[in-house]
Amino acid sequence: MDGVHDLGGMHGFGRVDREPDEPPFHAPWEGAVVAVMRASGAAGVFNIDEFRHSIERMEPDRYLASTYYERWLDGVARLLVEKGVVTAADLEARTAFFRARAGASADDALSAPPPPGALSPRRGAETFFRPATAPPRFAVGDRVRTRNGRARGHTRLPRYARDKAGVVAALRGVCVFPDTNAHGRGEQPEPVYGVGFAARELWGDTAEPNQQVFIDLWESYLEPDARRG
Amino acid sequence: MDGVHDLGGMHGFGRVDREPDEPPFHAPWEGAVVAVMRASGAAGVFNIDEFRHSIERMEPDRYLASTYYERWLDGVARLLVEKGVVTAADLEARTAFFRARAGASADDALSAPPPPGALSPRRGAETFFRPATAPPRFAVGDRVRTRNGRARGHTRLPRYARDKAGVVAALRGVCVFPDTNAHGRGEQPEPVYGVGFAARELWGDTAEPNQQVFIDLWESYLEPDARRG
Amino acid sequence: MGKNHPNVDDDVVSRVRALESLLLEKGLLAPDAVDRVIRHYEADTGPMVGARAVARAWRDPGYKRRLLGETTAALADLGVEFDRLVVVENTPAVHNLVVCTLCSCYPWGVMGLPPTWYKSFPYRARAVAEPRQLLAELGLHVPPEREIRVWDSSAELRYMVLPAPPTGSENRSEDELACLITRDALIGVAEVAAAG
């Protein structure tokens, strides 16, 4: 979807401020959001593409008014409700419980000890690569053009790089396709290409000099470039 | 500037809801904002392009969280301060005055009767057309291509219509150029063309069938279309 | 989601009062300016100028030609000074729809205040890209063989749709017809229905 999350090239967001000696988390709840997200993912409640798409579906003004982990929280909560793991009513009631009890810990709301057997989140084992089932359509050096138009659902082709000509710089392997995987339509793996775009192709005469942007793009985002600019 | 105000084609904003029997204004302050905007414009404090650009310069999350007249209020207030008509400190102090006095009317803060001679806002007399100084570059039926790239400042070439091919459908006359007029660089009038774009050119294979979009574009947004898609 | 309706937000109201009072103090705002604006739009609501022009065009082919071809003069006939209206005619082959994606430009001088939905983010976002689906959601089903032309009001030109007359319009007076013509029809999100 072409939402406010698709920020490449946008104006109006001001300067980049770096925080000296930034701590890993600014509050413990941020770490808790990471744990909840990983546990849900590890339990197979949702995949990473569904998670990213869930965040994209935040109301646009809330997306822009929220911090990174607030957006994660929103994305995880939406999926846990949509997937039927928790009900919206239970989530609201439990939220009210803790709102009335500042400082309470998560298990204070439990009437019995939690059941055994919960997964501990693990890191690093997942792979997004899949075996190739067909030769790749493009080779390094090929001129390609990206798909034009709006994205109907989740996509990883940014808006600033639509209908633009570039050159294949690398074959990245065959990967799970987010555009289907985010919508329950399977992994449908495709070759991914590292494609280089001259800044001038992307930004016209407002481009800075001597710049390229490289974007990793799935095969169905690309077609052979018929036009020469 | 390519900000969140440039909404054409964006997803994520939901359905269009119509309000039955909508009143002209939902509260008297909305009418007051219109009066303040018109009075400032009539007094020459700013022009319409500066006003539009001022609204575009709202913080993006606030833009999306505000109503139409809240955005006007923000745009007018910013310009009145930037142009030195009121100081930010006076505006804050006066706002605090009224916040502490719900129901007070505007002249309750005045120590003396307002000076005479204020302009009453008028409607309809302004024209944006200017005499032609050169023949137009394009004629009806010409294929043109819109400028690529980001807008450095205010522009009326929407992002969804950048680097797209269309056909000149009408000559609209010579008009004040917003891209300079919004930035204190003068009116620099240019011919304006009504340009038709096939939906498929704009939206690729996600376009609805049998649709065109017509956009009024200044001459320097356009070049002859060299490529044939 | 972009609010359609204002908060009853004390801070907004106070800020408006503050601007009003500062401009009064500086002699930039006439004391009656706010009341005049509010009274004007409360008295002159809706699209009456546009509706009168359309009703006359339906009854008078000569006026219709003028409205489409010499619009400023045709509006002057109705006592309206507005030099930048473009009138686009609905036909069996073409349906027209007006939007402003970048802000909310609208022919105030001809059609009054724009309705809130016209200024809403979903309308500005969707009208240029998925007009047929949007119109269907609003209850107007445009068959696929009928072209949709969307007019994005990006410059100072303003657009008004000349809708098709309802059945039986030949038996009605111009005033009766004008009362049937809604603002939504002049924007292009509705047809003009014959009254019962």
Added chain:
Amino acid sequence: MGKNHPNVDDDVVSRVRALESLLLEKGLLAPDAVDRVIRHYEADTGPMVGARAVARAWRDPGYKRRLLGETTAALADLGVEFDRLVVVENTPAVHNLVVCTLCSCYPWGVMGLPPTWYKSFPYRARAVAEPRQLLAELGLHVPPEREIRVWDSSAELRYMVLPAPPTGSENRSEDELACLITRDALIGVAEVAAAG
């Protein structure tokens, strides 16, 4: 403006606790999972794996070739399992910069938690379109004759910059060098400075 720092917002905290407690109840969250995540990132802050790889590459040309060409194996040498890192080398002719415009993808497994500025809206918006100006604002002046390559992490590949070694690096140990290498240098918004 997109907040960089969270509200101390009771509702957010309560909502997180609610999810935590509901998932505990359903056996989906291990009782120690939250503490483990927090302890992990508090102990293992910053980009230490990436810094070690870069320091070794500076000292060992063979390792550098492996890091650039067989990255997964080169990371395995350091005990790190991560099969999708791409290492891009800064040279006199090319400066590299990493961003994710669509969300905030970042090589957590190699470089730890992303800093807040990397996830900020201005960084995501500007890095692909005006990197030279952005870097100058951050104190890194890239001369016009040096190409800037921006890597937008749109797929599951992750990017790390191999910065140029500081002067005098030949006289330092791998451990000393690793301590000089900042997260910002591995993202491409800083050079590695020689320590005093």
